[in-house]
Amino acid sequence: MKKQFFFLLIALIFISLSSSAQNATLKGIILNENNVPVQGANITFDNSGTQSDENGVYELTIPANQEVQINVTHIALKSLQFTIKLEENQEYELNPVLKTNVEQISTVIISGRERKTVEGITTLDPETIRTTPSANAGVEGLLKSLPGVSSNNELSTQYSVRGGNYDENLVYVNEIEVYRPFLIRSGQQEGLSFVNTDLVRNVDFSAGGFQAKYGDKLSSVLDITYKRPTRIGASVNMSLLGGSISAGGISKNKKLSGIVGVRYRDNSLLVDARNTETNFQPLFADVQTYLSYNFSDKFELGFLGNLAINKYDYEPLREQVNFGTLQTVQALVVNYQGQEEDQYDTYFGALKGTFRPNNNLTLKLIASGYQTQEQEYYDILASYALGTVNTDIGSEDLGDIEFAEGVGSQLTHARNDLDALIFNIQHKGTYTYDNHQFDWGIKYTSEDIKDRLQEYEIIDSAGFSIRPPIRDLINDQPYTPFESPIVPFVSVRATNEVTVDRISGYAQYSLRSNIKENEIWANLGVRAHNWNISGNTVNPSNSQVVISPRAQFAIKPNWKTDMIFRVSGGLYHQPPFYRELRDSLGVVRPNVKAQQSIHLVVGNDYSFNMWNRPFKLTSEIYYKKLTDVNPYTIENVRIRYRARNNAEAYAQGVDVRLNGEFVPGTESWVSIGYLKTEENIDDRGYISRPTDQRLKIGVLLQDYVPSIPSLKGYLNLVYQTGVPGGSPSYADPYDFQSRLRDYRRADLGVSYVVVDANKRLKQGNFFNNFEELSLGLEIYNLFDNQNSITNTFVRDAASQRQFAIPNFLTPRVFNVRVGMKF
Template sequence: MLRKFAFILFLITSTFIYAQTATVKGVVNNEFKTPIEGVAITCAQYGAETNQKGEYILTIPAGIDIIITYSHVTYKTFEKKFNIPKNKTLNYSPTLTVKVEEMEEVIVKNETKEAQGILKIDPADAVKITSAKGGVETVLLALPGVNNNNELSTQYNVRGGNFDENLVYVNGIEVYRPFLINSGQQEGLSFVNENLVQNINFSAGGFQAKYGDKLSSVLDITYRTPKEFAAGVNASLMGAKANVEGTLFNNKLSALLGARYQNNSMFINSKDIETNTKPNFTDVQLFLSYFLNSKFKIDFLGVYSLNNYNYTPISRKTNFGTLTDPKELIVFYDGQEKDSFETLFGAVNGTYTVNENLHLGLTLSSFHTIEQERYDILANYNLSEFDSDFNSKDIGNDNSSPQFGTQLDHARNNLDALIGAVDFKGTYKKNKHQVDFGIKYKHENFRDQLKEYEVLDSIGYNVRPLGNISNNEPYQPYDGAIVPFNYINAKNNISINRFVLFAQYSKNSFINSHKIWYNLGGRAHYWTVSDVNNKNVNQATYSLRGQFAIKPDWDNDMLFRISGGMYNQPPFYDELRNPKGEIIPTVKAQKSLQAVIGNEFSFDLWNRPFKLISEAYYKHLTDVNIYTVDNVKITYLANNNAVAYAAGLDFRLNGEFVPGTDSWISIGFLKTEENYDNLGYIARPTDQRFKFAMLFQDYIPNIPSVKMYLNLVYNTGVPGGSPANTNPYNYQNRLNDYKRADIGITYVFTDAKNVSQKTWLKGFKELAFGVEIFNLFDIQNSITNTWVRDVYSKEYYAIPNYMTSRVFNLKLDMKF
């Protein structure tokens, strides 16, 4: 009788308790915001399951702490603690991640990306790898076919192209580099903040039609959407970085904030020019994501950057020439340079999931930059020759007649650029079929005022540009005007309106047991260049592109692909401006036909995963707008009077050379030439014939907390350019080969893989201290030549402008 009474009492008590209930409902998505069907949601004896739309409703006990578990056979199990008042309903929409742990970049499992010729790079590499500038571009420069012989610049050339031929997207929004930058030491910070990045995708050519109208490459960056609170601080002798992230309003709003400060005076002062320099580069970036509901999300990306560059050269001493013909240039400077580059960027993006097949997105963006470049620098130089006869008692002494000269450089350049865009994109995906489409309108306004001159004086006589009145002083009197050797005086105010359309069809399927992917797409680009007098020049281009890849059902893990088509680059502001600073609105789009053949072979070596990527490519270019490169300044002729080609081979082997760490070796062969006005083919400024690069990671086996990062690059020399107002066909000498090694050694006190139990480290998710040595072997690399004319022979000497020497740095990395 007592047992029956107890059982009845238990039933009554249980019914009373669980009658006090609450409700949790929402939508379960994956990382790509796609609803997941069949997710089991459990709490004690309560349970539910998501439908085809990922929706669920679960009843739970009210007023007490309970844990709800979300589980699925394909995704990682996720748990969340709740305490909800009775009769209340809470909306909660978690995001599940796949069970397969995200692998390192060398063993990427996303076969679709591989088939599309897109390389997925681990964002951690961009943070860890040692280099003078750091960031995402450092990793790119370790890839085959990607080059830059300037460690102070984040710009890069891809397969024979120049800096202006690369597309860079952040969260699907195109970003731009500064316009008046002349040298890498002015450049400052890259637009991409590597501490905010979630995904890095890169294509070195043969990319899809859904990407934009450029000739060389695509860098597609995605900033992460935070799931929880986190913060990080990086400090070094060159500056500091900080970032903080978290969620608000019941996880509906996520915020990611990053700030950076950099001062590269250590590198500038290591060059062969004695200076008093104060470069300060700062930026702040904010990324917000707000989920209005399970179908509609709004993103905001805002960036503010300010680069101030104050440069006062004092003196320079450069030895050059050969062992049998040594020379020395000594320069004393007077004057200074003061530059300012201020940029404001903002974009709002809305994405709407119409249904499980159709996704739409609309982006509004605005980019505004105000740039000032001002300098007055007077250089008094002396060019000397030395006695190189080993049998002479005067060996090493100056035995030349003194050759004195003066050069005055002046600039007052101002630029105000405003670029606004409206971009609509859509994706329809059903089964194995996918259609991407989009339309974009962009308005560009550039207002500039350029005033530059260069006055040359040689032993008291003014040097005039070629084609000027001849001067035979002192034998004949000269009564002509004294004019600068170079002179620019231009004022422009132009607007460019662009309409861009694209559509692309993609499918993955099988041929017997062999998996295949293919896509075919087209683009149309219409633009109008207008000046202040409402004179309009209208032009249009179209292009077709395609890709095909097959993964044979073989014992060996291999993938073959071929891609290519028509790639056009309508002129931007820089390409419309000729050497005199004048805007030429009739400049046409540069065009190229490209073909890329590639193979990826994944295999095991020493029982560890490796991958060998091989690609061969060819580009045939027409309507080429030829240019000269001085440091990072590109000057176009603003015509289309040339044809060109680029051909090469790229190889990349990556894997665990050391167990548990990823490293890679890159080798590239390239030949690119141009033919201007049918004068014959000569090397283009980016003709880098051979490249070897290695990113190597290691650790001490007995002390795994001590890690080493080595960044090694060898590039053959590129053409050294030509003096102003001369025929480049007469100057085809090359710069010396570029050789550089940067190394970093870091001691990790604690991180996610090795959590320290020490009390003082419990507040850190990661804490590391490191020492970096840039240009480990102190090799003199040159980026350009300074041309000095011998007043007696009238010949020019190419005097190398050397880059940075060995520099030491200390750094501290913290995550909370």
């Protein structure tokens, strides 16, 4: 308790109220009618401004959250005027074209958030992502503080949205869909998220009711945009968990620009802090780049590439988990032999061509290829003792098991290999006319999967091999000897070669108009998806087709209060990917149908000023009715499907988020979410789904010390009620509906800015060689809460009782960070 009070005191000292102004950044390249950079153009507002350099590049800091009139002038060209409104810390790229014969005046307000607010999209600031403390820092780490987004494993980048599972979330980088490895079964094996936060310019997230232009998934869309550099620069970030280097630049003629990032991560600091004593040698590394070349003012070609190497050598030695009550403390002590060796290598490349024949029409062609080669090998023998713990404070054996109720061993074996090659080619188009916009697209996907699955588990208790749970088998061990060869308790063996061909497309229409004095926005769209499955190890399936109509409507009444009301929904389908086609025994079932969901989302955005600072209250009520559901179980973070479409389900809830300047000059938020999701398997009645996360509270607070503004603090709090604790792989989920303990976590970050754009030291100081330099200390799981992700089920053969023993996550961990920009 004293330790918790001490760390809480630290948090309160560093997180105190303060005040300052908040700005945004406008930058880009000034061009003339011949697409030649213009040197010496003046970009001004009020009494402030800047000039474009010899390459036409400019960067201007303007006040945020207010309309600012920008003037662009040059002695030999006509002036350009426009009004722009950006939010705090937002970077907006604008490349104005100055003409020779026309005075250009625009009263249209360029707002970086308006369209996204109408569509129900949450926009996250990349700088907030980079500074928020999290054991798995990055976009996904910040997403988990939003309402409706849940995860009870800080070692994993996977997340659940509004009752969906990890496979139901779309992720795009520069409009290119990205994929995850297949075989990963635990968070500590995952390594790096695909998204490199050092390269990110913009992050948009939709938790449901999204438009037809987004793909065929049931839960959410994460849409990432990478930077396009306007000058040469680099950054370096280092911590005890790894490091990253990124660099970007632009050619003299402004046609070629590119950014590249290299990352390395080592989870040893987190894994070694857990209850299990291990020899752990991870290697998670990747290199990623985005290059773009402007052939002309009408055609641009971009390339996104990623190479990731993930090696995981894990040798567990010993583990003790205490559980039970204060009166009766029990423990599971496990001694291990053997090791696990996993490797996940992924290769990804994509070309994106963008052609703009005029200001109204944009045509895009995207081709991408993704290959993953995965290996999961392990042989681990676990000898365990289950019993009562000695709690006598004066005893020499304090904390040891004094009476063993059950002893036994478990041998697990796997030789799993997977090689997947996925190829996509897609055309997308957009046509705008006044307040009308038409979007369309068509996409072909080829998936070639080669998979070998070989796993077995042998359980021995008190010297007797436990047989598989077959109903017709009478097993009265240990009272009656069972004379039979030893067979695995669970055994899965399969070899699959599967090819999936898909054609999908969409068309949608968007309108912005007025009803009397009220502004309205509307979107109508439809998606279609056709697929067929073939391969050497499966019978060819009949071609299947699904059609998904979707709609959005929003209205901004002409009230004194700034409010937007919106409603969205439609029919959403998720055609089966390879993991959904393969059942728990490794058999591929080609006739699995697409899961279907009807979405209805009603939302409201209320923008207001409080304490003379801007705030926004976002509220959404949602309901999802699911049919043809493919039931699954979660083993740590690995999902195993039944592949039978034998269930129906629903999800309903409320999400509320209040964000704004709780502390002047910084964005913070409080989010609250309520969710209930249940499924009915084989018409046996409704039970909680594995993701039934009832209550979620998330808080992100950013602040700095008033007397030392360079000393900043970040606090990330999450509270979630417990989800169902799962069941043994062989068991009936209707018999296992107990829940895990509530998930409570607080991560604190403190940083000191040595130099940045607003703080320079005395002339000649060495640190002025850095554009930015910061030092930081992070404390993960500040209050040292014991959170669990799943249960380990251990049976005492003598009493036939089965114990659900929690698998605990990471305790309190300290980390040090250094950040540099050049």
